Amino acid sequence: xxxxxxxxxxxxxxxxxxxxxxxxxxxxxxxxxxxxxxxxxxxxxxxxxxxxxxxxxxxxxxxxxxxxxxxxxxxxxxxxxxxxxxxxxxxxxxxxxxxxxxxxxxxxxxxxxxxxxxxxxxxxxxxxxxxxxxxxxxxxxxxxxxxxxxxxxxxxxxxxxxxxxxxxxxxxxxxxxxxxxxxxxxxxxxxxxxxxxxxxxxxxxxxxxxxxxxxxxxxxxxxxxxxxxxxxxxxxxxxxxxxxxxxxxxxxxxxxxxxxxxxxxxxxxxxxxxxxxxxxxxxxxxxxxxxxxxxxxxxxxxxxxxxxxxxxxxxxxxxxxxxxxxxxxxxxxxxxxxxxxxxxxxxxxxxxxxxxxx
Amino acid sequence: xxxxxxxxxxxxxxxxxxxxxxxxxxxxxxxxxxxxxxxxxxxxxxxxxxxxxxxxxxxxxxxxxxxxxxxxxxxxxxxxxxxxxxxxxxxxxxxxxxxxxxxxxxxxxxxxxxxxxxxxxxxxxxxxxxxxxxxxxxxxxxxxxxx
Numbered sequence: 001x002x003x004x005x006x007x008x009x010x011x012x013x014x015x016x017x018x019x020x021x022x023x024x025x026x027x028x029x030x031x032x033x034x035x036x037x038x039x040x041x042x043x044x045x046x047x048x049x050x051x052x053x054x055x056x057x058x059x060x061x062x063x064x065x066x067x068x069x070x071x072x073x074x075x076x077x078x079x080x081x082x083x084x085x086x087x088x089x090x091x092x093x094x095x096x097x098x099x100x101x102x103x104x105x106x107x108x109x110x111x112x113x114x115x116x117x118x119x120x121x122x123x124x125x126x127x128x129x130x131x132x133x134x135x136x137x138x139x140x141x142x143x144x145x146x147x148x149x150x151x152x153x154x155x156x157x158x159x160x161x162x163x164x165x166x167x168x169x170x171x172x173x174x175x176x177x178x179x180x181x182x183x184x185x186x187x188x189x190x191x192x193x194x195x196x197x198x199x200x201x202x203x204x205x206x207x208x209x210x211x212x213x214x215x216x217x218x219x220x221x222x223x224x225x226x227x228x229x230x231x232x233x234x235x236x237x238x239x240x241x242x243x244x245x246x247x248x249x250x251x252x253x254x255x256x257x258x259x260x261x262x263x264x265x266x267x268x269x270x271x272x273x274x275x276x277x278x279x280x281x282x283x284x285x286x287x288x289x290x291x292x293x294x295x296x297x298x299x300x301x302x303x304x305x306x307x308x309x310x311x312x313x314x315x316x317x318x319x320x321x322x323x324x325x326x327x328x329x330x331x332x333x334x335x336x337x338x339x340x341x342x343x344x345x346x347x348x349x350x351x352x353x354x355x356x357x358x
Numbered sequence: 359x360x361x362x363x364x365x366x367x368x369x370x371x372x373x374x375x376x377x378x379x380x381x382x383x384x385x386x387x388x389x390x391x392x393x394x395x396x397x398x399x400x401x402x403x404x405x406x407x408x409x410x411x412x413x414x415x416x417x418x419x420x421x422x423x424x425x426x427x428x429x430x431x432x433x434x435x436x437x438x439x440x441x442x443x444x445x446x447x448x449x450x451x452x453x454x455x456x457x458x459x460x461x462x463x464x465x466x467x468x469x470x471x472x473x474x475x476x477x478x479x480x481x482x483x484x485x486x487x488x489x490x491x492x493x494x495x496x497x498x499x500x501x502x503x504x505x
Contacts, residue, residue: 265494273494278400278421290462291433292445296415296423303436321420
C-alpha cells in the first residue's frame with residue numbers, strides 16, 4: 001500500500017507544477033482567496049467580489065505578471081457556489097496556497113467546496129506593493145458590472161457561464177439576431193450571441209468604466225451615428241453599447257482572433273505592391289505590433305499580449321484620437337481604425353442589432 | 359567661502375549642462391494641415407497645436423510618431439519572447455527644414471522579421487513624409503491651411 005502511495009505521489013509530483021510560467025491552465029485553491037474583479041491587489045482595494053473557499057478549482061483564462069514578480073491569475077471557477085464566475089486571484093509562486101496543473105486532473109469533479117461568507121476571513125496572500133497599469137475600479141463600478149449582468153440575465157436566457165456559443169432564442173434579447181453577417185463565433189468571448197458579456201467583454205466594460213475613461217465613454221453622443229439613442233441610455237447601457245461596438249470592431253478587424261497578424265501590403269490588379277497599413281497590426285483591434293512604435297502612446301499600450309492589454313490600449317487610443325478631441329466614435333477621415341471610416345458598410349449592420357440604440 | 363565657490367560651480371555646470379541638452383526644436387508651425395499629395399487612406403488631414411510642435415515627440419496624421427532628437431531603443435517583444443524591437447531616430451536641422459528619420463525593426467532569433475522606415479521633412483508650413491514598409495513605399499505631402 002505504501003509503495004502504491006509513493007508511486008502515486010511521484011506521478012502527481014510530475015503532473016503538478018508549483019511554479020508558474022503561463023502554461024498552467026488549471027488551478028486549485030488550498031486556502032481562502034479574495035476573488036477580485038480586476039488585477040489590482042492592494043489590500044485597500046474595494047474590488048473584492050467574493051471570497052473563494054479552499055478546494056475551489058478553476059480554469060486559468062489569463063494571467064498578468066506583476067512588478068513584484070508575482071502573478072494575477074484570472075480564473076473561471078469550475079465548482080462550488082461560484083461556479084461559472086470569473087475572478088482575479090493573487091498568486092505568489094514562492095509561498096502560494098494554490099496548486100497549478102497543465103491539464104485538468106481526472107479526479108476533479110468529486111469534491112465540494114466550503115462556503116465562506118466574509119471577506120475578512122480570507123487570509124492575506126496579497127502584497128501591497130504591486131502596481132498595475134490598469135486603474136482600480138471603485139465599488140460603484142463593481143456594482144455597475146454586477147447590475148448590468150443581472151439586468152441582462154433577467155432580460156434573456158440564463159447567463160453565459162462558460163461563454164461559449166449559445167443559440168439565439170426569441171426576439172426578447174438585447175441583441176437582435178443577425179440577419180446577414182453574424183459576428184465570428186470567437187466573438188462570444190466578448191459578447192455572446194444572446195447579448196451576455198463574456199469574460200473579455202467584462203474586461204472591456206470594466207476598463208471603460210474606470211475613472212479616467214468613463215467621462216469620455218459616457219459623454220453626450222459619444223457613439224455618434226452608431227447609437228442614435230445613446231443619450232437616452234443609462235450609464236450601464238452606454239457602456240454595454242460600447243462593449244458591443246468593440247465586439248463588432250474586433251470582428252471586422254480580426255474575426256475576434258487575439259493573435260491575428262495584420263498584413264501591411266497587398267498586390268493591386270496590376271500586380272503592384274501597395275501599402276495597406278503603415279504599421280503591422282496585431283490582435284483583436286489591429287494594434288501596432290512594434291512595441292517601439294506604440295511607445296509614444298504611453299503606458300496603456302505597453303503590453304498587448306493579453307486581451308485585457310489589447311482592450312486597455314484600444315480604449316486609450318479611442319479616447320486620445322477621437323473622444324478627447326470632441327469627436328464621436330463615428331468619425332470620418334480621422335482616427336485609428338479603417339472599419340470606423342467605412343462605418344456604414346462595415347460596422348452599422350452589427351450596431352443595428354443593438355435594440356437599445358435604434 | 360569654499361562652499362560658496364563650490365555652489366557657484368555646481369550652478370554654473372547645471373546651467374551649461376542644461377544648454378547642451380536643450381531639446382531640439384523643429385521648423386514647423388501649428389495649425390490645420392491638409393493632404394495635397396498622397397494616399398488618403400494612409401495620410402489623413404490633421405491639426406497640430408503649439409504644444410504638439412514643442413514636444414519631445416511629434417505625431418503626423420495621428421499615425422506617424424517621431425522622436426525629436428537622436429536616439430536608439432531596444433525593447434523585448436511583449437508578444438513573442440523570442441523577438442525584440444529596435445528603433446533608431448535621427449534628427450537634422452538646416453536653415454530651411456527639419457529632417458526626422460525613424461527606423462524600426464523586429465528581430466527574432468537574430469534575424470530581421472520586419473522593417474519600417476519613416477522620413478519626414480518639416481518646413482514652416484509644409485510636411486513631406488516618405489514611408490517604407492516590407493518592400494513597398496509611399497509619399498504624402500501636407501500643407502498648412504492659411505485661412
